[in-house]
Amino acid sequence: MNRIARVPVLAAVLCAVLVLITGCNRLKARDHLNKGVEAFKTAHYEEAINHFQQAVQLDPSLPMARLYLATAYAQQVIPNLQTPDNMKYANLAIQNFQSVLDKDPNDINALKGIASLYLNTQNFDKAKEYQNKVLAVDPNDASADYTVGVIDWTVAYKNALPVRQSLGLQDNGDPIKDKKACADLAEKNGPLIQEGLSYLQKAIDIRPNYDDAMAYMNLLYRRKADTECGDDAARKADLAQADQWVQKAMAARKANEEKKNQQTPKGIVLDQK
Numbered sequence: 001m002n003r004i005a006r007v008p009v010l011a012a013v014l015c016a017v018l019v020l021i022t023g024c025n026r027l028k029a030r031d032h033l034n035k036g037v038e039a040f041k042t043a044h045y046e047e048a049i050n051h052f053q054q055a056v057q058l059d060p061s062l063p064m065a066r067l068y069l070a071t072a073y074a075q076q077v078i079p080n081l082q083t084p085d086n087m088k089y090a091n092l093a094i095q096n097f098q099s100v101l102d103k104d105p106n107d108i109n110a111l112k113g114i115a116s117l118y119l120n121t122q123n124f125d126k127a128k129e130y131q132n133k134v135l136a137v138d139p140n141d142a143s144a145d146y147t148v149g150v151i152d153w154t155v156a157y158k159n160a161l162p163v164r165q166s167l168g169l170q171d172n173g174d175p176i177k178d179k180k181a182c183a184d185l186a187e188k189n190g191p192l193i194q195e196g197l198s199y200l201q202k203a204i205d206i207r208p209n210y211d212d213a214m215a216y217m218n219l220l221y222r223r224k225a226d227t228e229c230g231d232d233a234a235r236k237a238d239l240a241q242a243d244q245w246v247q248k249a250m251a252a253r254k255a256n257e258e259k260k261n262q263q264t265p266k267g268i269v270l271d272q273k
Contacts, residue, residue, distance in 0.1 A: 029059035033068070040072055048072045067109060070096035074113055079120040090121050106137045115147070124151045145203035146213045152196030153216055156189045156223045164226075173225055173239050175232065186227035193224045209256055214249035218242045 036051030052069035055062055073093035078086050094117055100110040115130035128151055134144040163185050164171055167178055176182040197220050203213040221242035228234040 025058040026062070029055045029062050029065065032058065033062060033065050036068060036072070040068070040075075043075075045072050045075045049076075066096055067100050067107075067113075070094075070100065070110070070113055074117055077117060077120055080122060082121070087121065090117050093117055108134060108137055108141075111137065112144075115144075119147065119151065124155055127151055140206050142203040142206040142210060142213070145199045145206070146210065146216070149196040149200035149203065149213065149216050149220070152192040152199070153220050153223065156192045156196070156220070159188045159192075160185060160223060160226050173222060173235075175235055176226055176229070179229065182227070182229035186229055189223060190227055193220055193227065196220045197224075209252045211249045211252035211256060214245050214252055218245035218249065221245065 032051040032055040036048045036055060039045075039048035039051060049069065049072045052065055052072055055065040056069055059065070070093045073089050073096060076086075076089040077093065094114055097110040097113045097117075100107050101114075104110075111130055111134045115127050115134060118124075118127035118130060128148050131144045131148050131151075134141055138144075161171065163176065163181050167176065167181060169176065176185065197217065200213045200217050200220065204210050204217075207213070219242075221238045225235045225238035225242070228238060
C-alpha cells in the first residue's frame with residue numbers, strides 16, 4: 001500500500017521538476033535570443049548564430065528565434081558566389097526559414113528570405129516561385145513584382161549577350177539579321193520579356209514613383225527589340241519605348257530625391273535678431 005501511495009507523489013515531484021527545468025530553459029533561451037540580437041546588430045554574425053542556435057535548442061517554441069537564426073545564416077551568404085562554403089550557409093538559411101514556414105506557411109519574412117537566397121545563389125526559377133508565394137500572401141508587394149521583372153531581364157540578357165557577341169554585334173540595339181539566330185532568341189526570350197514587362201508594370205501601378213522598376217522597363221524593351229526579327233518598325237518602336245522609360249525613371253528618381261530631402265529634419269536655425 002505504501003508503494004502504491006508513493007507513485008502519485010513521485011509523479012507529482014517529477015512533474016514539478018520538469019516544469020522547473022522547462023521554465024529555466026525558457027529563461028536561458030530568451031537570454032541567448034537577446035544576446036544574439038545584440039551580436040547581430042554589431043555584425044558579429046557567427047556569434048549571433050551561436051546564440052540563436054542555443055535559443056532554438058533550449059526552447060523550440062520561442063517566437064522569432066528560428067527566424068533570427070535563418071536571417072543570421074543569410075547574412076553570411078555572398079551574392080552570386082557558388083563556393084561550397086557559401087552554398088552551405090545558403091542552405092542552412094533556407095532550411096531554417098522553411099522550418100518557420102512549416103508552422104506558418106504565410107510568414108512573409110520567411111518567404112522573402114528564401115526568395116532572396118535563391119536569387120543570390122542564381123536559382124532563378126525558385127526565386128520567382130517564392131516571390132510569387134509572397135504575392136499570394138500580399139498582392140500589393142511591389143518589390144516582389146519588381147524582383148520577378150529583374151529576374152526575367154537577367155535571364156533574357158544572359159540569353160541575348162552570347163548571340164550578339166557571336167555575330168559581332170554590340171549591345172546597342174542594332175538588329176540581329178541572322179534569321180535563325182533571331183528566331184531562336186525570340187523563342188527563348190519572348191515569354192520572359194512579356195512576363196517581366198507585366199510584373200514591372202504591376203509594381204509601378206502599386207508604387208507610381210518606382211524609379212528602379214521604370215529603369216528595368218527600359219532594359220526589357222531593349223531586349224524586346226532583339227526579338228523583332230525582320231520587323232524594323234517594331235524594333236524601333238521598342239527602342240523608343242525604352243527611351244521613354246529612361247525619361248520616366250529619371251523624373252521619378254528626381255521627384256523621390258526631392259521628397260526625401262523635404263522629409264529630412266532640418267538643423268537648428270539661429271534667430272538672426
